[in-house]
Amino acid sequence: MFKGSYVALVTPMDDQGEIDYTSLEKLVAxxxxNGTHGIVSVGTTGESATLPFDEHIQVVKKTVEFAQGAIPIIAGSGANSTAEAIFLSEQLSGTGVAGFLSVVPYYNKPQQKGMIAHFNAIADATDLPVMLYNVPGRTVADMLPETVAELAKHQNIIGLKDATGDIARLKQTQSLVSSDFLFFSGDDPTSCDFLCEGGQGVISVTANIVPKQMAQLCEAALAGNFEQAKQINDGISSLHTALFIESNPVIPKWALFKMAMINSAQLRLPLVSPELASQNEIEQIMRETGVL
Incomplete structure (x- = not known):
């Protein structure tokens, strides 16, 4: 089904904070x-928390339109309200997306039983595949391997984006689910190890900046060429770290602006432009890695 390098795409905006669809089309192209295997549209890197429903849906629709079927588009449809997550999934089901990425509810701190009820309700509301997203560094609540195993019994829940950075957690969860359940890394610094230990792909922030390298890394690892994958990873490992020196997607948007891939590095409040020291640091690393 899904495999390889999926970019957690930023949502470009103009200097007034409106969606910049010209830049979005440029990013999709x-x-x-550059060989990206798929796009996650309006996930957390796409500033889903600050896009109202109408914008959220429109950005996904335009991303599908711009891709013209060349690569699959997965729509972010998570929310800390189950009803809102279901609403988004229902509204996006007819847009041409290949599936959904649904994050563990944030702030609410649901119990494990609450997570099971939440994701099963979302999966019941759509015929499209749903990928779970566990990112306790942002949501505080941590979806445990046993919870993933229970959710994997639902025919529409097909995989997990794991942003814990814990390879031991990957191996533990793999042992609890069927062999066709998908595992995608959501932690760029450990993504190469994740792939080498049996992951099927990445949903990557770094891929915003170096899509070709991330695609080649995934292809090498999935082909069993682990040394080649590690060599590619070594060449971009400094980017994995630098892109998170301020809250995501502050630095990725700044980097794309410096690459002239988007017209503005504008963010939605409460996120603001990076500090000058951060700008200098990411520019230096982009030059060292050949991006600039």
Whole structure:
């Protein structure tokens, strides 16, 4: 089904904070041309928390339109309200998306039983595949391997984006689910190890900046060429770290602006432009890695 390098795509905005669809079209073409295997549209890197429903849905629709079927588009449809997550999934089901990425509810701190009820309700509301997303560094609540195993019994829940960075957690969860359940890394610094230990892909922030390298890394690892994958990873490992020196997607948007891939590095409040020291640091690393 899904495999390889999926970019957690930023949502470009103009200097007034409105969605910049010209830049969005340019980004989609950039990823198709550089071998990205798929796009996650309006996930957390796409600033889903600050896009109202109408914008959220429109950005996904335009991303699907711009891709013209060349690569699959997974729509972010998570929310800390189960009803809102179901609403988004229902509204996006007819847009041409290939599936959904649904994050563990944030702030609420649901119990494990609450997570099971939440995700089963979302999966019941759609015929499209749903990928779970566990990112306790942002949501505080941590979806445990046993919870993933219970949710994997639902025919529409097909995989997990794991952003814990814990390879032991990957191995533990793999042992509890069927062999066709998908595991995607959501932690760029450990993504190469994740793939080498049996993951099927990544949903990557770094891929915003170096899509070709992330695609090649995934292809090498999935082909069993682990040394080649590690060599590619070594060449971009400094980017994995630098892109998170401030809250995501502050630095990725700044980097794309410096690459002239988007017209503005504008973010939605409460996120603001990076500090000058951060700008200097990411520019230096982009030059060292050949991006600039």
């Amino acid at each position: 950039f990823h198709i041309d």
